[in-house]
Amino acid sequence: MKKKIVVYTAISGDYDQLKSPEFVNENCDYICFSDNQSLKSDCWHIVPFKEHFEDTTLTTRHVKLLPHRYLSSYEFSIWIDGNIVIKNNISNLLNLYLENASIAMFKHPLNRCSIKDEVTACIELKKDLKRKLIFQRDLYYSLGYQDGDACIPGTCSILRRHNEKKLILAMEEWWMHVRTYSKRDQVSFPFVAWKIGIPFNLIEYQSFKEYFLRSSHDGENFKDRVMSYLFQGGLFRVKTAHGQFHIEHISEENS
Template identity: 30%
Template sequence: MPAKRAVYTALLGGYERLNDQAVAEESGIPFICFTDDPELKSDTWEIRLVEPLLPLDMVRSQRDLKIRGHDSLSEFSETLYIDNSVALKRSASDILDDWLDGSDFTVAHHSYRDRVIDEFDEVVALGYDDGARVNEQLIHYSELYPDILLERPHWNGILARRSSAAVSRTMDIWFDHVLRYSRRDQLSANVAFSLGGVQLRSLELDNWLSPSHAWPVEAQRKAHLGKVSRRKVGPLLAEIARAERETAALRTSLDQLTAEANETNALHAAQVSELEAALEGARLLAEEERSRRTVLEKDLIGYIGQLEDLRNSTSWRLTAPIRRVLQASRTREKEDTH
């Protein structure tokens, strides 16, 4: 039996104009817009009025519908959520076929941000949420999920899901974090996906433009409603925590370099000691050689003196004729032999 499907979006608090979807008719499935505006009309969306979960916090009320959906969606086994600023370029049914092939929940990676922690910086820099709350979240995540902060973030403008217990559990965790921490859902998405154990598929998709969508489309957005005061309402805890992490990393690197330097110095000291010992040994040998040579020179001088004394003696002169005879005799013996 084919899955029962729907596309939905949520538009609360008059934040922006509802964008119609040109592919709604060809998709062959309902396009549902949840809104609190009783005057809202559309040629492509089925308008369903809802009461915001948090009437004084329209952003989190919208995230509630985005992340957890609405009770009336329980009749559908597969849904495609799209932000109002997303325009689909092909059949939503085809997108669901592709995106849910082999997974229960599919979302695109962020195509122009490398790490989740970079999203924290952007949210604070652009004033999209209270800095103290964002920084507290960053500190908690740094303690509990440091590796996740280094993961690729997700772009949550389009969410494809199949109804399952794991998906529901993951969405509940995600919205819990949006309630507890920043309302910017991309900051808590990776943590929720990890903790919920959902069968996740992360697509490599140009967030601005793909064969399936274009983003953002003009929606006459009231941007000031999505931002918070630029006034600093708390200490810059994220920067402090980041500085502490960088300092700790530098300290670790310094300790490692110091240990390597100490090891190298110890090796060099050992080599110097060996060379000094070898040099001392060579010096001692040279001293011994010089002493031995001095003794030999003295002996040689003594022998020369004795030889000269012998040559100058009377007996040496008297025996000279005998030595000449003996020399001549040895010479004849050698000639006879040859």
């Protein structure tokens, strides 16, 4: 019998190594879209990318934002970034957060509550061209977008009933913004949700740590690795050895 739930991810090149879930739900299919022919897994079904872009980030974003194009035979989809390990039964989240909405995400781990703050952070971390980010920020506010009281969602995990018509409209719009402006999807999602008028649920960040473990991407630079540890929560220390920086987690018991 065809399963209703799919967990999926996308990996381009060697940016991430495919991570096996610590908890496997037999009621879910697990699909990894990739151009890396060396990927092997006993859990994940490896599927080649259908669309390719010069920027590999856009190649993975295309899969990430448009599950209705790739996974239309499933009722529910759960996206996870390639650096995330599943450690609990994530189908529980669908029952909790997709009852009254077609999309749900976790709150931003650093409690950013405005597009302005997200753009500033992206510029500082050199996540995209400064001129692109500033243009996009100013455009959104000029079109009437106003920041609310809620946190901006983090997009490393996305729960969706992805075949709903209004959500498809929103996801196509989201992709258009990522393709046209900055590729930073956390910048564009709040505006798109406001413009299309789709309700979405924000999940408390503490729940993220109950269901997932987030590591740094294999291709990340030093600043990105620090951000990964901040996202994961808890304490960490930065050490140097032979002129290289190393980051290690500190358990709360030993702090």
